Amino acid sequence: MISKAKRTRQHILEKVAPVFNKQGYFGTSMSQITTAIGLSKGAVYGNFESKEELAIEAFNYNLRKVIFPLADRINAVDGAILKLKTITGFYREYYAHTLPFGGCPIINVGIDSNNQNPKLTERVQYIIRRLTDQMAEIIEIGKQQGEIKQDVSSLSTARRMYSMIEGALFSSVLMHDEAHLLEMMDYIDMMIDNELVT
Numbered sequence: 604m605i606s607k608a609k610r611t612r613q614h615i616l617e618k619v620a621p622v623f624n625k626q627g628y629f630g631t632s633m634s635q636i637t638t639a640i641g642l643s644k645g646a647v648y649g650n651f652e653s654k655e656e657l658a659i660e661a662f663n664y665n666l667r668k669v670i671f672p673l674a675d676r677i678n679a680v681d682g683a684i685l686k687l688k689t690i691t692g693f694y695r696e697y698y699a700h701t702l703p704f705g706g707c708p709i710i711n712v713g714i715d716s717n718n719q720n721p722k723l724t725e726r727v728q729y730i731i732r733r734l735t736d737q738m739a740e741i742i743e744i745g746k747q748q749g750e751i752k753q754d755v756s757s758l759s760t761a762r763r764m765y766s767m768i769e770g771a772l773f774s775s776v777l778m779h780d781e782a783h784l785l786e787m788m789d790y791i792d793m794m795i796d797n798e799l800v801t
Contacts, residue, residue: 625705627715665708683745698781
């Protein structure tokens with residue numbers, strides 16, 4: 604059974620995570636936080652040491668909602684090429700999926716925190732490295748299994764793919780048009796077929 608303290612902490616994160624994601628760390632005031640959660644300032648600081656800790660945990664909460672399901676999809680299929688195309692398939696739905704949460708937390712928090720909040724920036728950088736490394740690992744396994752050409756640089760290719768995904772996502776968010784993202788996923792699929800497949 605979940606304790607009252609854990610339920611309160613979960614309630615705070617559920618209510619505050621979209622606010623932080625939309626308005627950013629500095630753009631979110633304590634009064635906006637207490638209004639969103641319907642609790643006092645004391646309830647916030649009784650569950651989180653600081654506004655910064657709350658913002659980091661809110662970022663983690665948003666990641667669990669919008670990014671972490673990707674791992675389940677990847678693990679549900681076999682073969683490196685199919686796993687890579689599962690990633691592009693996931694991002695084809697990503698723009699619409701993240702709208703209720705205020706958009707992509709990696710882009711939102713990354714831009715908001717860069718040069719302003721080192722701890723939040725470090726957390727975003729860690730997630731980007733983790734996602735890129737996981738993609739590189741898929742490519743490396745594909746090389747070992749003979750699905751992907753041996754001369755393909757796993758990490759360089761993963762970085763390129765991830766940068767194209769996030770760049771297209773940024774354009775879709777800024778222009779309020781998912782076509783940028785959809786077209787880039789088509790291009791990445793074509794790149795996989797033409798440059799990676801043996």
